[in-house]
Amino acid sequence: MGGSGINAEDTGSSGIHGEYMGSSGINAEYMGAVLNNDEDTAPVAAILTASNETIMLSDADEQLLFFIPFRANVQLTAMSISFPKGERAPQTIKLFANCPNVDFDDVADRKPTQALTVPEPKEAGDGVAQHDFTLAITRFNNIQQLTVFVESNHGDEVTGVRNIVFSGRSG
Numbered sequence: 001m002g003g004s005g006i007n008a009e010d011t012g013s014s015g016i017h018g019e020y021m022g023s024s025g026i027n028a029e030y031m032g033a034v035l036n037n038d039e040d041t042a043p044v045a046a047i048l049t050a051s052n053e054t055i056m057l058s059d060a061d062e063q064l065l066f067f068i069p070f071r072a073n074v075q076l077t078a079m080s081i082s083f084p085k086g087e088r089a090p091q092t093i094k095l096f097a098n099c100p101n102v103d104f105d106d107v108a109d110r111k112p113t114q115a116l117t118v119p120e121p122k123e124a125g126d127g128v129a130q131h132d133f134t135l136a137i138t139r140f141n142n143i144q145q146l147t148v149f150v151e152s153n154h155g156d157e158v159t160g161v162r163n164i165v166f167s168g169r170s171g
Contacts, residue, residue: 050165055084058159064150076140078167082130085121087156096147107149113139120154128162
């Protein structure tokens with residue numbers, strides 16, 4: 001088992017198993033601000049825990065930008081994201097490994113380490129959906145910081161995110 005804030009758990013319903021990296025593996029002291037979040041919704045520290053029940057919403061448009069520093073160098077193997085069903089669900093997510101201090105202009109002009117597409121939740125209405133992604137392990141070795149860019153959603157003016165959790169190991 002890895003060290004520094006990594007616990008062995010299952011990441012969720014889709015069968016991605018591995019070492020779940022709880023929020024204790026994230027260096028909250030150095031966490032950058034989430035750009036374009038509605039400050040009256042869930043704080044960033046809350047959405048990085050699997051037990052969070054509140055939704056963070058974007059503010060001016062559908063885009064969100066998260067800066068996630070880790071306590072130790074990590075190898076990421078999977079990411080799970082949960083979100084409200086419907087048009088507020090994220091659609092295009094771009095991950096940037098070890099690219100600190102970027103803004104919306106930077107991520108628009110830079111090639112992501114990996115781009116992810118969230119399919120539209122099949123069931124509309126109230127509730128929360130979850131989607132699990134396997135990450136390209138060779139691209140996510142020796143990660144000190146991860147930038148998560150929610151570029152678009154499924155049609156609403158704002159995007160909602162409830163949880164973003166990672167699986168991987170330290171070292």
